[in-house]
Amino acid sequence: MADPTILFAAFLNGLTQGAVYALIALGLTLIYGVLHIINFAHGAALMVALYGVYYLFTGLGIDPFLALPIVMGAMFALGYALQRFVIGRASHGRDENILLVTLGLAIVMENVALYVFRADTRTIETAYAFATVDILGALVAIPKLAALGGALAMAAALFLLITRTDLGRAIRAVAKERQGARLVGIDVDHVFAMSFGIGFACLGAAACFLMPAYYVNPTVGSGFVLIAFTTVVLGGMGSFGGALAGGFVVGIAESFGGLAGIALGAGENMGQLAIFTIFIAVLLFRPQGLFGART
Amino acid sequence: MRSLAGVAAFAVATALVPAFVTSGAVLNAVILTLYAVLLGQAWNVLGGYGGQFSFGHAVFFGTGGYVMAVLQIRYGLSAWLAMPAAIGAGAAVGALVGALTFRYGLRGSYFALVTLAFAEVFRILANTFAFTGAGVGLMLPLADTPAQLQFGSRAGYLYLILGFVLAGFAVHLWLGHSRFGARLTAVRDNEASASALGVNVFRVKLGAIMISGALMAAGGVFYIQYLHYLDPAIAYGPAVSVEALLVPIVGGMGTLFGPLLGAVALHALSEGTRNLFGDAPGISLALYGVVLIVMVRYMPRGLIGLFARRGR
Numbered sequence: 001m002a003d004p005t006i007l008f009a010a011f012l013n014g015l016t017q018g019a020v021y022a023l024i025a026l027g028l029t030l031i032y033g034v035l036h037i038i039n040f041a042h043g044a045a046l047m048v049a050l051y052g053v054y055y056l057f058t059g060l061g062i063d064p065f066l067a068l069p070i071v072m073g074a075m076f077a078l079g080y081a082l083q084r085f086v087i088g089r090a091s092h093g094r095d096e097n098i099l100l101v102t103l104g105l106a107i108v109m110e111n112v113a114l115y116v117f118r119a120d121t122r123t124i125e126t127a128y129a130f131a132t133v134d135i136l137g138a139l140v141a142i143p144k145l146a147a148l149g150g151a152l153a154m155a156a157a158l159f160l161l162i163t164r165t166d167l168g169r170a171i172r173a174v175a176k177e178r179q180g181a182r183l184v185g186i187d188v189d190h191v192f193a194m195s196f197g198i199g200f201a202c203l204g205a206a207a208c209f210l211m212p213a214y215y216v217n218p219t220v221g222s223g224f225v226l227i228a229f230t231t232v233v234l235g236g237m238g239s240f241g242g243a244l245a246g247g248f249v250v251g252i253a254e255s256f257g258g259l260a261g262i263a264l265g266a267g268e269n270m271g272q273l274a275i276f277t278i279f280i281a282v283l284l285f286r287p288q289g290l291f292g293a294r295t
Numbered sequence: 296m297r298s299l300a301g302v303a304a305f306a307v308a309t310a311l312v313p314a315f316v317t318s319g320a321v322l323n324a325v326i327l328t329l330y331a332v333l334l335g336q337a338w339n340v341l342g343g344y345g346g347q348f349s350f351g352h353a354v355f356f357g358t359g360g361y362v363m364a365v366l367q368i369r370y371g372l373s374a375w376l377a378m379p380a381a382i383g384a385g386a387a388v389g390a391l392v393g394a395l396t397f398r399y400g401l402r403g404s405y406f407a408l409v410t411l412a413f414a415e416v417f418r419i420l421a422n423t424f425a426f427t428g429a430g431v432g433l434m435l436p437l438a439d440t441p442a443q444l445q446f447g448s449r450a451g452y453l454y455l456i457l458g459f460v461l462a463g464f465a466v467h468l469w470l471g472h473s474r475f476g477a478r479l480t481a482v483r484d485n486e487a488s489a490s491a492l493g494v495n496v497f498r499v500k501l502g503a504i505m506i507s508g509a510l511m512a513a514g515g516v517f518y519i520q521y522l523h524y525l526d527p528a529i530a531y532g533p534a535v536s537v538e539a540l541l542v543p544i545v546g547g548m549g550t551l552f553g554p555l556l557g558a559v560a561l562h563a564l565s566e567g568t569r570n571l572f573g574d575a576p577g578i579s580l581a582l583y584g585v586v587l588i589v590m591v592r593y594m595p596r597g598l599i600g601l602f603a604r605r606g607r
Contacts, residue, residue, distance in 0.1 A: 276415050
């Protein structure tokens with residue numbers, strides 16, 4: 001059990017899985033940081049993006065990694081429209097309402113997908129899906145390594161966008177003081193919708209990295225919702241670095257939890273259990289997150 | 296008094312249904328609507344009157360169902376003894392969740408997420424241990440005798456669920472006329488000022504979540520007795536949690552008749568879509584999602600807002 005090769009492999013597996021969680025969480029934390037709302041439809045939107053990647057590959061033969069700009073663009077448009085025309089209008093500015101509306105959106109997306117695509121679980125077969133590299137005796141799947149690189153690149157891009165561009169400045173202004181931002185001429189509703197769109201675009205990227213090594217079915221998103229929230233809460237709501245670090249912690253905790261579960265004969269379920277236990281514990285004892293100390 | 300008369304009229308009218316209706320399908324629809332009323336009432340105590348929005352009420356429902364099933368199947372306990380234990384277990388899980396979350400002041404979206412996480416933890420546990428039948432689930436053997444809370448006719452089940460719903464109404468009436476109810480709505484409307492006026496916020500919320508959990512567990516008890524089967528996805532999955540919150544939101548949160556109105560409206564809607572689309576998977580739930588968004592957008596007070604007199 002204590003074989004270091006197995007432990008190291010579990011660590012690497014957790015790290016790469018965590019990168020995908022981090023990507024999903026980056027979108028969520030941006031939306032939270034700016035709008036101070038919890039987007040419950042995040043998992044369902046990921047599911048939509050995964051179907052997009054699936055059909056681009058099976059229908060048009062577009063490789064998931066080449067589909068990146070298409071899926072990101074489409075998801076951006078979806079997120080922008082949803083915030084602008086559905087969530088923003090229905091919420092009446094109350095947090096509970098936003099939560100309920102995004103829950104409603106998640107239900108609609110999942111069940112329309114169930115109606116259209118049926119409950120079948122689908123996978124795609126790329127030439128490189130099972131290609132692995134040997135890192136110090138541990139085999140790591142290449143698509144997962146690509147996801148790791150993609151997550152880091154995406155976090156860097158988001159950081160630049162927020163700190164270096166006019167849009168980023170506007171987003172930060174709205175996040176801090178929306179009334180004041182409106183007074184100096186920032187179109188707050190537009191900034192909200194842009195944040196939502198960018199958050200959804202991150203999901204699009206995550207879907208492209210995820211699909212070669214994963215699967216899609218109408219309820220695949222619900223498994224990611226709590227994981228994404230765990231990641232965001234762990235890293236401190238609204239913090240990009242935190243989301244990145246939180247993703248890795250969650251991925252590694254899941255990997256080792258699953259390993260411990262198998263060792264104890266309780267099955268791989270223990271990995272998920274580890275995640276949710278972390279989630280409850282962090283919310284109870286350190287709601288500002290492990291790395292966040294603000295406000 | 297008017298509200299009491301309304302509940303009495305509802306009770307008499309529902310109790311008379313089996314005398315006039317013999318169609319099994321219609322009785323089944325009435326029973327399932329009453330069952331939805333019960334789930335909605337349970338959520339309404341905490342969410343409507345207390346303002347604490349739970350996304351994971353399945354945690355109480357599943358616990359009630361599993362305790363009821365396990366005590367009967369594994370320990371051969373009489374259903375009449377298992378029932379209070381199951382309902383008590385729902386209240387106990389309510390106390391556990393409430394003590395942890397309210398102690399640390401979790402509110403709003405955070406509370407919703409934590410309740411969802413609790414439901415997930417319970418689902419995974421139920422999925423893992425052989426004790427609960429793991430992924431296979433539990434099958435309650437047919438007994439068809441009132442001594443085991445099972446009935447040969449649908450009318451028997453109708454009276455069982457009507458009894459639970461009337462208990463829910465009793466709780467609602469009590470909330471409308473008691474100090475506890477007044478404190479609970481005060482906490483909902485403004486926690487800080489309620490606290491400043493000497494309301495023990497933590498204890499009030501804890502009481503509400505325990506009552507809510509007990510009612511929800513009664514829903515689980517009814518489920519296993521009526522349908523004889525329970526698995527982790529049914530017991531702790533999101534469908535039950537969503538139904539519990541949707542019913543009072545559609546009908547009118549924090550009102551006596553909101554859950555009744557919401558359950559009737561939602562069941563009429565899903566019957567209607569079934570006639571239109573057949574049993575296509577997903578359509579009726581997708582419509583529930585649309586209804587949720589539309590209600591929040593255009594009718595935040597629920598259907599009951601249509602009946603409320605103006606100027607109040």
